[in-house]
Amino acid sequence: MGAGALARSDVVPYIARWTSEECPPTVVVANGRGIGYARETPYDRDADGVLWKRIGWSPGKGRPVFGQVHFLRQRRAMRRMLCQVCGGPADRNEDGVLWLVGEGPDEREASAAELTTTHPPVCVPCAVTAVRSCPHLRKRYVALRVGLVTVAGVRGELYRPGGLFPEAYDADGVAWDDWRVRWILAAQLVVELHHFTVVDLEDLAEGCAAA
């Protein structure tokens, strides 16, 4: 599901990019072990030392770009278990954190077979609103309670040593323990979902109405 897939037309998802949030021109250089920026700041890498794409941070300014994910809000939502739609805390109970995962053919990365996803969790009101306002979502998405979430890696642009500068040659996902993680310009955090149970969205909706 894209950043706009769960949205009503009047709600802009927390993880969506706005037109004012542009990627500044950057120079990617080789640093011996992998890639870096010519002028790097402490904010350019995450706690694990992975280099991230630079992007402005001004949500609400300009127009939302539905279907485009803001790299750093996506990462924040994953790290802090925030709802991808409203940005508040994702729903959590004794069975785990609430997730909507896609079943469609274009949602292979979130399919039950692989159980890795780039889509952050959701809260109950946003999940219920999403499926109520868009009935076909009920067929396309399965709600899960996820007992354990681990960071699997990142998706982004892969670089390799070039002439003067490293050159981008592919877009892919790379695991933390893969040596290429030093050669990727990360744009999304990938997590793995474990210990999950399928939840009935109708039950969720009823609980929401009763509350």
Ligand SMILES: [Zn+2]
């Ligand atoms: Zn929400």
